[in-house]
Amino acid sequence: MNKNEKKRKELSYYHLYLQKHLQENRFEQADDASFIETRADLAATAYEQARREGYPIEGAQELAMQTLLKGLHHSRYAILREVITNEFAYEIPEMRQEALTTKLLPLVDSVFSIYDLSDDHFAQSLDYDLLYSELTGAVVLYLAEYGV
CATH class of the missing domain: 1.10.8.340 (PG0816-like)
Known part of the structure; x- marks a missing residue:
């Protein structure tokens, strides 16, 4: 991964959202960079796939957030x-x-x-x-x- 790709990952909406959610709710994964990166990538992929399938932006975002936060609603x-x-x-x-x-x-x-x-x-x-x-x-x- 080059420097620009790494910077883009760090600034991704899903990455930042998940990181903040995990820290605020004190989940064990809050400091697990690999976990956060993997989940953020899965959420971005879910969003892109949903848009390709014709989902409206709001629907695609909802699917992405479900992917991002699966199993992480209750700390x-x-x-x-x-x-x-x-x-x-x-x-x-x-x-x-x-x-x-x-x-x-x-x-x-x-x-x-x-x-x-x-x-x-x-x-x-x-x-x-x-x-x-x-x-x-x-x-x-x-x-x-x-x-x-």
Whole structure:
């Protein structure tokens, strides 16, 4: 790959979008350049193929984004942060929610281990509700023992 091709890959919309998504939601793949490059290339290929098949721009973009984010809609960090933000807004000041999420994440790893977060429809499943409840309980127990 020459210097211009490398620069173009680094500046690709899909590459940058995925990299930001992975970092913001603290996915394990956030620092995996090969993973990001492969996914970005697959998304670009999906877009190009869809356009060749006659899809409108919006439809092709939707297919590309599905390809880009397949299995990456639900991160452990984002789900735990959502629980803390939604369920403990009064107990935990907003400025401390980030730190608590980071602190609790390794402690609730076993809770996450029994759920398939790679399912793109996980948030609409009963399993999501169960996970949400279990995490809420774990936070309650942590706060009861250690406080904020």
